[in-house]
Amino acid sequence: MAVSIRTDGEAAGPAPLSNRSATGASWDQPVLLRLVSIALFAGIWEVAGRIPVSFAFPTFSDTVVAFFGLLADGSLATAYLSTLQPLVLGVVLSAFLGVGLGTICGLWRTGEWLVIPVFIVLQAAPVAAFIPMVTFVYGIGMTAKTLAVMILALPVIVLNTYKAVRNVNESLLVMCRSFLGTRWQTVAKIILPDASPVIFAGLRLGVAAGFVGVVLAELLITPTGIGDLITFHRSRADYAEMYATIASIIALSTPTLVFLQWVEVRVFRPESRGA
């Protein structure tokens, strides 16, 4: 699927103050461009399926049919019910914990020394290898899946937040101090808004990693939800169903990322709307 992320402000056409409106007519129609991109992708898939690249590679049209089949018999809904709980929980926990921890480390030397090395190692390590270990300790339930999501999502969120907070615009800090801002006001009104573009880049990567984490957990340890649905259809050689399931989770991560972008622009950086 085309994972192109744009703000809704842009989709609404050039804002009156947009200084980019002169960069070409095609940019005024991002919706059209996105549709073309999706159609192109579907076309290539269809051709590749028809050649066929592999007997295990279904065509685009078969996959679409299989997708509606899965929707109709309720198996997709059941699977998502089980997958989304640890995913949403893990991602939300990682977001708050990660931004909080990253901010503290960025502001406080001791915290930096204690925490940051752990996350640097975690980010570099093949973290998927830890997932069976999580099962060993926490069993195969919801806790293990949530932890799997967090293990993958947390490091990038913490490290991005930490870096952004450390590199905050020095002259704005001085400005805030000269106008008698308290420590707390400085964090809330200067540091976090200034850091928000990098923090949100980390959140987007973290959310994507969280999707990987939950699917990995379901493939490796707890045969439930989406992971189980993939395994099940592979074992029966229902490749169209298998691909439909995989595509559905990619399709789901897209609106999540768009939503994040919306929050960022809406809450923290209104000046980047339509610019």
Add this chain to the structure above:
Amino acid sequence: MGATALRNGPSPVPAPIDSIVEVRGIFKTYGNVEALRGIDLDFPRGKLTSLLGPSGCGKTTLLKIIAGLIRADGGTVAINGKHVTAPGPERAFVFQDFALMPWATVMRNVAFGLELRGTNKAEREAIARRYIAEVGLAGFEDKYPHQLSGGMRQRVGLARALSVDADVLLLDEPFSAVDEQNRRKFQEDLIRLRTNQNKTFIFVTHSIEEAVYISDRIVLLSPRPGRVSQIIEPEIDRSGDPERIHRDRHYLDTVEEIWQGLKQYVE
């Protein structure tokens, strides 16, 4: 009759009748760079005083020490007779690089000092709106800094400093990042503002013309370590057409005089 009153030597000037800022024996060293050595200065209330000197002579350092943003290694700063070591409500700073929040509108940037003080939104926006108009930016309240020119951005910085109603405005080369035409216009506006607002201005610049054009008093600093080398009071009539000042004899003579004094440091 002399166009300018010259006082030579680094010895402190006899205190004027009413000085709002008193600087005594300020020293500052960065690592092994001695930036300021024994600065004694008085800033008269309601006047515009310029700190003039070549780049690197410690003008910004002195201004930030007065602002309470940098600690001096020795000496004291008193505002209205009270010693200060930290920023306070009686001083407001205008930054060389504007220091505007890019994510905030002109309105929020101007009202930011009041926002930090907990003034309620309606009240602070009413005050900010007045000063936005005062600096000539009426109609731009909802724009973001990236939509403004350099000159307009610095007007936002000036309006922000005016909004908190401080007695002393500290301006660090406010026009250095502003293009020439805007700078002229801005200087004229500053002269007008100074007459309307009953405030004390301390203005850092490295431009002799600018200093003479707008100042009641010019403090010449010598290059590193920064010391007070001369205090000049250009007596220029600033009523009437501001354009006229540029052709005023006193203005031209004073510029020439300061240049002769500074030339020794340039070689």
